[in-house]
Amino acid sequence: MTPFRSPNDTPLVRVRDLSVRFAGTPPVHAVNSVSFDLAPGEVLGILGESGSGKSVTLKTLLRLLPERKTRITGQVEVDGQDVLALQGRALADHRGGVASMIFQDPSLALDPVYTIGQQIAETVIRHDGLSKSDAMARALEMLEIVRIPSAKRRLANYPHEMSGGMRQRAMIALALACRPKLLLADEPTTALDATVQIQILLLLRDLQKELGMGVIFVTHDIGVAVEVSDRLAVMYAGSFVETGSVKDVIRDARHPYSKGLLAANLVGAAPGTRLDAVPGAPPPLNALPEGCSFAPRCAHAETACSMSPLPIWNGGNGRWARCVQASCLGALADAESTS
Amino acid sequence: MLSFILRRVFYTVPIMLGVSLVCFALVHISPGDPLVSILPPDASVELQEQMMAIYGFDRSYPEQFLRWLGLALQGDLGNSIATGRPVASEVFNAVGNTLILAVTATIIGFTLGGLFGFVAGYFRDSWIDKLATAISVIGVSVPHYWLGMVMVIIFSVELRWLPATGAGPGGSSQWVWDWEHMQYLILPAVTMSVIPMGIVARTVRALVADILQQEFVSGLRAKGLLDRGVLAHVIKNAAPTALAVMGLQLGYLLGGSILIETVFSWPGTGFLLGQAIFQRDLPLLQGTILVLAMFFVVLNLLVDVAQTSLDPRLQRG
Numbered sequence: 001m002t003p004f005r006s007p008n009d010t011p012l013v014r015v016r017d018l019s020v021r022f023a024g025t026p027p028v029h030a031v032n033s034v035s036f037d038l039a040p041g042e043v044l045g046i047l048g049e050s051g052s053g054k055s056v057t058l059k060t061l062l063r064l065l066p067e068r069k070t071r072i073t074g075q076v077e078v079d080g081q082d083v084l085a086l087q088g089r090a091l092a093d094h095r096g097g098v099a100s101m102i103f104q105d106p107s108l109a110l111d112p113v114y115t116i117g118q119q120i121a122e123t124v125i126r127h128d129g130l131s132k133s134d135a136m137a138r139a140l141e142m143l144e145i146v147r148i149p150s151a152k153r154r155l156a157n158y159p160h161e162m163s164g165g166m167r168q169r170a171m172i173a174l175a176l177a178c179r180p181k182l183l184l185a186d187e188p189t190t191a192l193d194a195t196v197q198i199q200i201l202l203l204l205r206d207l208q209k210e211l212g213m214g215v216i217f218v219t220h221d222i223g224v225a226v227e228v229s230d231r232l233a234v235m236y237a238g239s240f241v242e243t244g245s246v247k248d249v250i251r252d253a254r255h256p257y258s259k260g261l262l263a264a265n266l267v268g269a270a271p272g273t274r275l276d277a278v279p280g281a282p283p284p285l286n287a288l289p290e291g292c293s294f295a296p297r298c299a300h301a302e303t304a305c306s307m308s309p310l311p312i313w314n315g316g317n318g319r320w321a322r323c324v325q326a327s328c329l330g331a332l333a334d335a336e337s338t339s
Numbered sequence: 340m341l342s343f344i345l346r347r348v349f350y351t352v353p354i355m356l357g358v359s360l361v362c363f364a365l366v367h368i369s370p371g372d373p374l375v376s377i378l379p380p381d382a383s384v385e386l387q388e389q390m391m392a393i394y395g396f397d398r399s400y401p402e403q404f405l406r407w408l409g410l411a412l413q414g415d416l417g418n419s420i421a422t423g424r425p426v427a428s429e430v431f432n433a434v435g436n437t438l439i440l441a442v443t444a445t446i447i448g449f450t451l452g453g454l455f456g457f458v459a460g461y462f463r464d465s466w467i468d469k470l471a472t473a474i475s476v477i478g479v480s481v482p483h484y485w486l487g488m489v490m491v492i493i494f495s496v497e498l499r500w501l502p503a504t505g506a507g508p509g510g511s512s513q514w515v516w517d518w519e520h521m522q523y524l525i526l527p528a529v530t531m532s533v534i535p536m537g538i539v540a541r542t543v544r545a546l547v548a549d550i551l552q553q554e555f556v557s558g559l560r561a562k563g564l565l566d567r568g569v570l571a572h573v574i575k576n577a578a579p580t581a582l583a584v585m586g587l588q589l590g591y592l593l594g595g596s597i598l599i600e601t602v603f604s605w606p607g608t609g610f611l612l613g614q615a616i617f618q619r620d621l622p623l624l625q626g627t628i629l630v631l632a633m634f635f636v637v638l639n640l641l642v643d644v645a646q647t648s649l650d651p652r653l654q655r656g
Contacts, residue, residue, distance in 0.1 A: 062561055089565065096563030103561075108554040113575050113650055123562045158651040174562065 012182055012214040013038035018074035020056050026286045030056045032238040040181065043208060043215040045229030047222060047261065051282060053238035054218040058184045062095050079181055097127045099182040100175040105191040106167035110159040116170045117155035120177050127178040142173035146203060165196035169203065176207065185217045189224060201227055222265055226250060234258045237282050237293035244319035254313055254321035256298045300325050344644055351636055358632040363404045366625045394420065416626035421618045426626035429611065434630060436506060437607030439514055441592035443528040448535035449585055456543025463548050471540060478537025484598035487530040494526060501526055504604035527603040531596060535588040542584045546577040579650040586642030590635045
């Protein structure tokens with residue numbers, strides 16, 4: 001299968017054929033042979049609805065899934081290290097040192113009985129071996145970097161004493177405190193107010209440019225994904241169905257699911273008209289259909305859709321879609337835009 | 340924080356007043372004539388009235404209450420009807436003995452309970468969890484007077500390792516921390532520790548299991564903390580609630596278990612209460628209950644303050 005190639009030859013993240021199963025009867029196929037590369041300093045947006053496996057993919061990169069109930073196969077390399085083989089201290093060094101994570105809801109992801117300063121300093125002490133006062137100085141510096149006003153005072157605040165946006169800024173400061181090469185953002189703006197969302201988004205984009213780390217940004221919001229990403233991957237039922245540069249995917253989506261997501265956007269829709277929502281619901285992950293998982297909901301489905309493995313349409317330059325009709329769907333779009 | 344402590348201390352004043360009123364009322368509502376136990380059955384009416392006047396039982400209830408309260412504030416709880424000795428010294432003597440027993444039992448119970456609970460919650464659904472849960476359920480449900488008797492039968496009667504009853508050669512007022520005395524402490528303390536052990540183990544297990552499920556634990560692992568680092572966070576999060584439960588348990592134990600102190604003839608408050616009830620010794624009963632209730636109020640105050648200093652979210656209210 002053609003993986004999603006980044007232009008750079010030594011990728012920061014290299015994922016091949018990653019599959020994640022959760023124990024159960026029948027087992028849940030949360031992620032199904034996902035492959036992609038991420039170049040240093042590149043931003044990849046993973047777009048998908050709830051339960052499509054995007055968060056699970058992200059958590060696998062930090063090995064945060066419960067070990068006893070999870071079976072991970074495939075290859076995951078971050079910065080040349082085989083993440084799936086890491087154990088004990090080496091794994092802990094990887095987490096927060098090489099790759100760190102911003103969680104969806106900062107009010108749940110920060111420890112309620114430790115101050116923000118303590119929580120950031122703790123990470124710095126753990127990874128960089130700084131003294132307590134040096135670590136606090138670094139924490140202060142981080143709060144200033146994420147533009148928290150009166151940072152010095154905020155250092156002694158507990159999470160419940162801050163607003164949602166401030167908490168997410170603190171979470172970002174925490175994640176970036178040890179200068180990771182890879183930042184994993186798990187819907188970092190979903191739990192925030194709309195006005196705060198855009199601030200956090202802009203902050204993340206600026207910080208990424210400033211610090212130059214690679215970012216994998218998971219979201220279900222196309223607008224958000226377009227705003228921050230260099231490349232997009234559309235995920236459905238645990239698989240990547242289409243990838244490419246943001247421009248290509250938005251202008252010329254080849255997979256019917258990506259097209260459906262774009263059509264269901266509120267922007268530009270006339271008031272009072274029905275949105276072009278994708279009919280039906282995703283298949284249960286413990287009983288995926290043979291071949292294309294989207295076929296049962298797809299207007300263009302045909303008998304070829306149930307064959308396995310599915311043919312991959314390759315658009316060159318890391319652009320591909322996992323759909324039988326990708327090439328003619330593109331032609332269809334061309335015809336529509338010229339008419 | 341200081342204003343919180345001051346306010347909280349201030350709140351205890353009305354609580355203590357209410358408690359003293361209830362103590363007084365309860366004792367007077369309960370049936371039985373206090374003088375029956377000391378007067379001969381054929382005592383004349385004049386003698387009865389004379390005795391009533393001496394103990395103040397001939398006055399109205401509000402007057403009796405205020406007089407009792409006024410004296411109590413000065414540390415005078417009256418004299419025992421049965422023995423004639425001052426109630427205050429009797430009670431404080433007993434409180435001292437109960438403290439020795441309760442604190443020992445508490446240390447054993449909290450240490451074991453906290454340990455079992457923590458391990459069970461941390462390794463939930465493992466065999467360790469099942470074992471710890473079984474032990475704690477047994478601890479909560481076994482009748483402790485029965486357990487006490489079984490212990491006496493095994494360790495005193497059959498094995499003859501430890502003495503069965505009493506508080507040692509010094510009697511009820513001369514406690515020394517040496518083996519001579521401490522061997523008397525072991526059986527009642529172990530028996531008494533079983534209840535708080537079970538309750539603390541169950542509470543801590545539920546707390547730890549709940550905390551480990553929360554997302555911030557994922558967050559702690561995601562930032563690269565090692566297991567012992569995560570453990571410190573779990574403990575600090577569990578501490579406020581665990582502490583509240585422990586405080587209450589210590590309060591119950593300070594009340595002295597009547598049953599355990601009776602089984603082991605331990606001269607503590609429980610034993611004293613039992614005596615006071617059976618002899619209808621009103622001043623002794625009132626005084627004992629009052630002192631115990633005050634202990635409880637103060638203990639709750641301490642727990643509240645400790646809890647607030649551990650959990651920053653509580654400081655706002």
